[in-house]
Amino acid sequence: MAVSTPNLEVMDVLIEKLAFVRGIAEDQLRVEIGEGGGDLEIDSKAGQAVAALVEIALDMEGAIKPEDQNRRNLTSLWSLEQLIRTRQAESDAVNDG
């Protein structure tokens, strides 16, 4: 999976949805992310919920594949952002084609 700098739109949606799942304010979550050096460890179940919510928010439902659902992809904010971006790019390419 390609590694690149964070996409602000995807990251903003991720933070909004993770804050919802955790039942906390986005500001509080951003402080935690800052303290974690820009990344945050996520429980894998929370990762599944966030991924499902982000798919809907970014209009890419079904883009995350069964094989994407592993600990590496779902257990940190950064890896989840990379996964969403990769699948989003694939989805865009199909639509453009």
Place this chain on the structure above:
Amino acid sequence: MMADLVVGADLSSAWAQALVLLVERGGAAFNLNVAFAAAAEDDRTVRERLDDLLADRGKGTVETVANTIFPTGLYAPHLGDGAAAHLYLVHEIAMRMHRRRDPNDRDTYFNRLVAYPAKDGEFNQLDYVISRLRKQMPLRSANSSAYEIGLSDPTASEWVADADLRIQAPRKDRNIYGFPCLSHVSLTLERPRLHLTALYRNQTFVDRAYGNYLGLCRLLRFVCAESGCTPGEVQCTATHANAQINEHGKTRVAQLAADVSAMTHARKEPAHV
């Protein structure tokens, strides 16, 4: 004699003792009962030792197994009266993603507790039990016991048990060796303490038992937090307990048992000054 009872102060020491017993028995036992206090935290050094082996063997972590019984990362107790409803909602969202996986891995134990496949749709057994416990807790003559699995149907109109959580679904679960290995969870109220008993038809002690115990502890703590009870004891019965010697090798399993036994014994003994 077939049945055994292992009692530990916490799940780590109970699991370690049970694993040692299984190794001594050649790798298997029938009607193995393991009991421990639900409120006690597990020993992280024991968990790390097991997680290292599971990673080496390409297996899921202890936390992954525990999450199938209670997804602790989705529970936000600081939400107070809305915490349980939030958990059920977020769990349902997570399950939409989970169901895309392998057809044999589309359900979880927690999902059976909150979305039991009943004749007329899904039924939230956990919510029902918590409501019952909230009503029973203030009563001096509170109901204490659950009914037997053969008598229970969580959706029947005459179902009045206060603490009966059925996992196995007779109409749906036809795979002899597949999900679910955990058949039934029973809660017993000894005001204000609440105890949990779980019945496994088959339990693997390297891959699953530790995570099972951790998940059951978290499940009991959740029910207690939502109903006003105090976490009591978890007792887990494995009608068939398997140390997985054939899968992981006798030397590896025996070394794991020796290591975790030493870790839990070292914790019990006070340090010499």
